[in-house]
Amino acid sequence: MNKTFYIQDYCEIRDGEIRLNGENIFSAGEDTFSGFAKKAYQDLDLAYPKFFKMDKLSKLAFLAASRLLTPESNTALVFANRSSSLDTDLAYQQTIRDKAAWYPSPAVFVYTLPNICLGEISIKYKLYSENSFFVFENFPAAFFPAYAGLLISTGKAEEVLCGWVEMLGEEYRAFVYKVGNKGFAEHNEQNLNRMI
Template sequence: MMKNQFKISSYCHVKQNKISLNGTIFFSAEAEESKFLKKAYKDLDINYSKFFKMDKLSQLAFLAADVLLQHENISEENQENIALVMGNKASSLDTDRKHQDSIQDKASYYPSPAVFVYTLPNIMLGEISIKYKLYSENSFFVFENFKTNYFYNYTQSLIDDKKADKILCGWVNVDDEDYEAFLYLVTPNGNLQHTEQQINTLYNELWKL
């Protein structure tokens, strides 16, 4: 049985204080990582009041997703059947460290709920879903590195089983000051083939930023 032939319509990278959209630098600024994310949020006029309450992992994913979905004219007002499939290698480690530090602080033992709520990586999927009213399938995986074949096969299974009209896929990782995001949108229409080779090619553009 022949698989449904979906395409990649757009892709986005965030790394080294730069955001690129479809291979072209979309935004850049001289700032340390956490300040860069907030500056990008302000300068790109992204409207979501909870952004400053998020941990860095959620801010990074939210920023990349918003740039990509806005480019695709995905409206916040209309419910879309877009699945989310993402992963990383550090889970929520960056926030977990802060949570652990607060537990070990004998002078102020009780950890802040504002930190604790972000000690699960799938919370970042929830933030994207809330803004864009996404109620479809969403999955998060932790691997040592970006496993193209797994993401391709999982995404293809969602398409073949007709569980989503579009799939936002990618890799979003934060570990201290090291951060990277690569997201791509798989749709019925697009200019790029949805193949493992094509996904690898697009992912490797991340290292050219």
């Protein structure tokens, strides 16, 4: 169980900027998250119209995963954040606040689960693999190496896409990376704390 795995590629999104392996690949300047996401979608040439139906958390996770995945690979998705789907929960709550005139939207309600963003990624890349979404107060630098290592060493997956995807109002942050048998840095707590 002490086998070492490695971080391969990683993608960070924050403050209107996307960085792939530390290099800027897109900047939007001052904008809301939704404005930023739309520009990034166009600039990265994603050509996936379903993107526009997604909630903000799914857009964030989808953008961050967009340069990291190989279609139809045996790549498990292990994501986490602090606020679960609270950003969309609050949007949904607005639609039912008025007891005299409530109008629940199925298109919003379906996104009131954090793992939906993993479903979106699985559909796009045809990943018949394990999805799990965890919720922690802070970036869990010890959790990811332990759990991703387990999935690979027990044969549940060949690679694992790990992601911290936090979204609440205009506060957003993604740090998504792929782990496998080869890579540029050991997948351990120390390295993650340095990178995050």
